[in-house]
Amino acid sequence: MTQKVEKNTKIIIVGAGAFGISSAYHLAKNGYNDVTVFDKQPYDVNYYESVTDVADAASSDLNKIVRCSHYDDDYQQLALKSILEWEQWNDLIAKAKDLPAGLTNDFPVYVKSGYTRYYTEDMSKNQKEISSNDSFSRLGLSATQFELEDSKDAFRAKFTGLSKKLDPLDLKGKLDEKGEPIKSHLDITAGFAYASRATYFCYYLAKKHGVKFFLGPERGAFQDFLKENNKVKGITTKDGKSHFAEVVIVACGAWSPSLVPELQPINQATSGNIVLIHIPDERKDLLEKYSVKNFPVVAWKSFEFRQEGGGVFFFPITEPDHYLKFGARHTRWTNPVKTKDGKVISVPLTETSEPSHTAIPADALKTVTDFIEKYMPDVAELPITKTRLCWYAEAVNSDFIIDWVPNVEGLFICGGASAHGFKFLPTIGEFTVNVLEGVKNKYTEKFSWRKPEDNPSDIEKFKNVLEHNTLSSIDLKSIDGTCEKFEKLQLKQ
Secondary structure (H helix, E strand, C coil): CCCCCCCCEEEEEECCCHHHHHHHHHHCCCCCCCEEECCCCHHHHHHCCCCCCCCCCCCCCCCCEEEECCCCCCHHHHHHHHHHHHHHHHHHHHHHHCCCCCCCCCCCCECCEEEEEEECCCCCHHHHHHHHHHHHHHCCCCEEECCCCCHHHHHHHHHHHCCHHHHCCCCCEECCCCEEEEEEECCCCEECCCCHHHHHHHHHHHHHHEEEEEEEECCCCCCEEECCCCCEEEEECCCCCCCECEEEECHHHHHHHHHHHHHHCCEEEEEEEEEEECCCCCCCHHHCCCCCCCCEEEEEECCCCCCCEEEEEEEECCCCEEEEEEEEECCCCECECCCCCCCEECCCCCCCCCCCCEEEEEHHHHHHHHHHHHHHHHCCCCCCCCEEEEEEEEEEECCCEEEEECEHHHHHECCEEECCCCCHHCHHHHHHHHHHHCCCHHHHHHHCCCHHCCCCHHHHHHHHHHCCCHHCCCEECCCCCCEEEEHHCCCCC
């Protein structure tokens, strides 16, 4: 329910992940002087670190791809703008004199490594690829795209020192298991963000601009809304304290539908999977071979999503901690839980759940390890360091949701990242400011609240995913090799 917002309006943001922290930063940057962020995670202590510490938001991942290749012009233009902001953030972090523990001037938040996709399909018939390439052409960026099978592109890559990144796995002329020729496409506008580092840097920027924080499992953990009829007047936290505000923004990612029931038909929690392998310091050969200097982000079978033998993505080795991150491009899974009112919603199952959970679908782990054994045998001899599910806020039609919640005064939602939102960390908060101020543009329209009745086919797909793509229907596997049925790992109700 739209309402007037002034610079001194008291605003609470629940959730310090990418969308929440970006909103806080942009609000403060635009003169809003009473913004407070709550989160159950002690991000001021763990620095959003999910590898050596425990932080379960998607934003606390090791790294995320930053790309502007997109079949939608609006997202492509916003991604280009965001990449320029990412580069400015690199300058800021390099020159900052007052960085907190957990950040240093030596390591950037963004790396333009390039992004290579391997595939076997006929791309000339793929409408989304055609749209994306047309957009690059209109923007004058065609020269940033390379096809392995195109002799002119191959020459350009060789002349500019990009041959290795165009075919990093040395697969030219080889066939896949179906006998299909393997092709590749390199996009040098793309790269990746060090996700946890970048989100923590945004936290630092927000704090510098005067944003206040309540973090931790007691003082920062949302308990309930303070309501009067259909008006939200603040929140209570797990420590029993009441916190009043004129506007409450929920930006809890995959947890948002659990807090805001109105979201449930159009936004649900779905999980991807992550596999990490640490490269020891003594393996200088691997550290050099898979370094950012020599390797792009790679997607293998980038258009194949299936339970076995599907696509795989991986990132070059991170600095300074030396991890390779992999993931299987599989069906996204749900964790259906019955609420007090009898409804069934998907709730994230993570390392901070009871019991703690780090296992991933067994078939996803097999897809990744099979890929490594075949195409990266020098890495296959190393043990897997960690696995985890990464939970996304999947929205109907994959557009973000940044808007007032209908029929509830004072309640605002910022989410629906749909597994492609993190690259907009430096810019997405602008649209929270826009909507609060009543500014209309193509993005505030695109990110507006969707009515279920306006998207019947998408709503039906959502329902099918919730009912059938459940973790309870598959085996989960831990890095110690144990394979368990989901019932042993179910959340406490």
